[in-house]
Amino acid sequence: MAVVKTTPTMVSIPNHFCPGCGHGILNRLIAEVIQEKGYEKKTILTLGVGCSCNMNGSWNGDKIQTAHGRAASTATGVKVARPDLLSIAYQGDGDAYVIGLAETLNAAYRSEPITVFVINNNNFAMTGGQMSWTTMPGQVTTTSAHGRDTSLTGMPIRVPEIAATFPDVAYVARGSVHSAKEINRLKGYVRNAIEAQLNGEGYALVEVLCQCPTNWGMSVEKSIQWMEKEVVPYYELGELKGRRK
Amino acid sequence: MKKMWKGNHAIAEAAMRAGCEFYAGYPITPQTEVGEYLSSRMPELGRRFLQAENEMSAIYMIFGAYACGMRSMTSSSGPGFSLKQEGIAYLCANNFPSVLVNVQRWGPGLGTLDSSQTDYLRDTRGGGNGDYRVIVYAPNSIQETVDLMYNAFDVAEKYRNPVEILSEAALGQMMEPVEFPPFKERKEDLGWTFDGTDRPHGRIDNPGKPGALRAKVEAIMANEQRWENYMVEDADYVFVAFGLPSRTSRNAVDLLREQGIKAGLIRPITVWPFPFDAFKEIPGTVKGIISVESTDAGQLVEDVALATKRMCRGNVPVYGLFSGQKIPKTKEIVTYVNGILSGENKEVF
Structure with a gap:
């Protein structure tokens, strides 16, 4: 029997991401899982500042645009007011791990019953490619023009590993959109992170490694190769904290 | 109860x-x-x-x-x-x-x-x-x-x-x-x-x-402007004060009136919107408006000056008593007014 795949309603509007960007893939996976659960009219997405802002024009569902770094706090407030709804924070690494590191870790520490998705593309993409805490050693960005010198700026940050150490956190995983195989795995992580909230298990975080050809100054193909060679070995993929059975 | x-x-x-x-x-x-x-x-x-x-x-x-x-x-x-x-x-x-x-x-x-x-x-x-x-x-x-x-x-x-x-x-x-x-x-x-x-x-x-x-x-x-006026309609000197300084300012009105000085008080309850309408009651014979506030260099006095410009005829002088990190005492306020009368205290605006 032929399998018919339709576009999930929440990503039915064309997005505004750059060609080759991986954001759209994560958008679609989240939309698919929400639709699977029947939550299209019962979800509030809190958008961070950065490339996530693009979703104001394309995410076909309820969404709140919050301030840079404050999505975890905003999504916490949403969940307090509407525990019956799905409260999701959608952020980039600059938003969640740099300016919003306090909010991200504190929400995880308290195990706020929200789901947080963080796109990690190793740079501040919306402002034109500056260094992030996730920028790889030696990586050239507009604010690490000679390559990131980690002796001055620190090694790339691994927030999911930290969040996974908090005793009350329900679910933590890191996926990637650089291959079909990883996209399929990521779908499972997205599903777990959403189910964890729907079942009242607590805080869930999924980080998603994502190519950024525009700001990396590479073709899509080169970007994927660079991710496989440099990023994935440092940012190990898989579940860092599985759901309690 | x-x-x-x-x-x-x-x-x-x-x-x-x-x-x-x-x-x-x-x-x-x-x-x-x-x-x-x-x-x-x-x-x-x-x-x-x-x-x-x-x-x-x-x-x-x-x-x-x-x-x-x-x-x-x-x-x-x-x-x-x-x-x-x-x-x-x-x-x-x-x-x-x-x-x-x-x-x-x-x-x-x-x-x-x-x-x-x-x-x-x-x-x-x-x-x-x-x-x-x-x-x-x-x-x-x-x-x-x-x-x-x-x-x-x-x-x-x-x-x-x-x-x-x-x-x-x-x-x-x-x-x-x-x-x-x-x-x-x-x-x-x-x-x-x-x-x-x-x-x-x-x-x-x-x-x-x-x-x-x-x-x-x-x-x-x-x-939404809200305020409380006290003895403003015949006052020569009108205090403008909100919060705790308004309580000592009101005492000062009573003390000054005992001394024969016609004082009054406008107490803003909303500070934004600033109660411009409270200034309508100030008589044309008024000699000065005095902002009484717990600030260092004067803040409320700016709104008082704007309200005076809009609501009072002539160039009514606006004074300021700034008490810094404490509530101005009733006695200080009375002394300040006496300083205006003697020419010692000068207007801010």
């Missing part, structure tokens, strides 16, 4: 009576008792208290909850209230209501724990980036704090704008007899809030924003 209540506890209980369902905040002297009280009171009523990791996080929790229509508030003081300014700008940008409490302490930076009014200009002018205003109530007694808090959520929701209670350290810490209004609850849907269905949120797109802000500001200025 009236009972003795501490200011910070009373404002917290009044918020409960007004239907507040959610509080998020971070401790800072001299407002810590607001959160402490609510941490025990709110669970009793099946409501939610959340101790946030910092003041910024707290304001965004309120932002998220009020986006969904839940009556929510936060409180702080000094540098803590400064940290909330970014979030207040976001609340205003989105036309979200909210109730904020600032129990002022003196000075910039860490400042001190002394009672003061040194946040006046920031709080009446918006405080964050962009053009917006927060409706600011400045009570001068604990009963009035309770009464203003009781209406704060209704006003915030009516205009879809934050409402702030601008208190002072001493007003938060002292005790006075208080009577509380009954519990109330807003049951109806506000219509625009986030509920997952992506219904219209009354969002105003960019080209329309300046006009919409102007219309809102004009409506609030027209409808």
Whole structure:
């Protein structure tokens, strides 16, 4: 029997991401899982500042645009007011791990019953490619023009590993959109992170490694190769904290 | 029957009576008792208290909850209230209501724990980036704090704008007899809030924003000015003072009148919108307007000068008594007026 795949309603509007960007893939996976659960009219997405802002024009569902770094706090407030709804924070690494590191870790520490998705593309993409805490050693960005010198700026940050150490956190995983195989795995992580909230298990975080050809100054193909060679070995993929059975 | 209540506890209980369902905040002297009280009171009523990791996080929790229509508030003081300014700008940008409490302490930076009014200009002018205003109530007694808090959520929701209670350290810490209004609850849907269905949120797109802000500001200025005048109609010298300095200023009016000096008092209850209309009662024979405030270099005096220019004929001199990190004493105020009469004290504007 032929399998018919339709576009999930929440990503039915064309997005505004750059060609080759991986954001759209994560958008679609989240939309698919929400639709699977029947939550299209019962979800509030809190958008961070950065490339996530693009979703104001394309995410076909309820969404709140919050301030840079404050999505975890905003999504916490949403969940307090509407525990019956799905409260999701959608952020980039600059938003969640740099300016919003306090909010991200504190929400995880308290195990706020929200789901947080963080796109990690190793740079501040919306402002034109500056260094992030996730920028790889030696990586050239507009604010690490000679390559990131980690002796001055620190090694790339691994927030999911930290969040996974908090005793009350329900679910933590890191996926990637650089291959079909990883996209399929990521779908499972997205599903777990959403189910964890729907079942009242607590805080869930999924980080998603994502190519950024525009700001990396590479073709899509080169970007994927660079991710496989440099990023994935440092940012190990898989579940860092599985759901309690 | 009236009972003795501490200011910070009373404002917290009044918020409960007004239907507040959610509080998020971070401790800072001299407002810590607001959160402490609510941490025990709110669970009793099946409501939610959340101790946030910092003041910024707290304001965004309120932002998220009020986006969904839940009556929510936060409180702080000094540098803590400064940290909330970014979030207040976001609340205003989105036309979200909210109730904020600032129990002022003196000075910039860490400042001190002394009672003061040194946040006046920031709080009446918006405080964050962009053009917006927060409706600011400045009570001068604990009963009035309770009464203003009781209406704060209704006003915030009516205009879809934050409402702030601008208190002072001493007003938060002292005790006075208080009577509380009954519990109330807003049951109806506000219509625009986030509920997952992506219904219209009354969002105003960019080209329309300046006009919409102007219309809102004009409506609030027209409808929400509140004040109390005392012996203004025949006064030669009119004090303008809000909060605790208004209490000693009122005493000074009585003392000066005993000395044969016709003094009066305009007490703004809303400091934004500033009660320009209160100045209508000032007689044409007035000799001077005197701003009495717990600031260092004068803040309220700027609004007093603007109101005097708009509402009084001629070039009426505007003086300022700035008491710094304490409440001006009645005697100091009387002495200051005598200094005006002797020509020793000069006008500010």
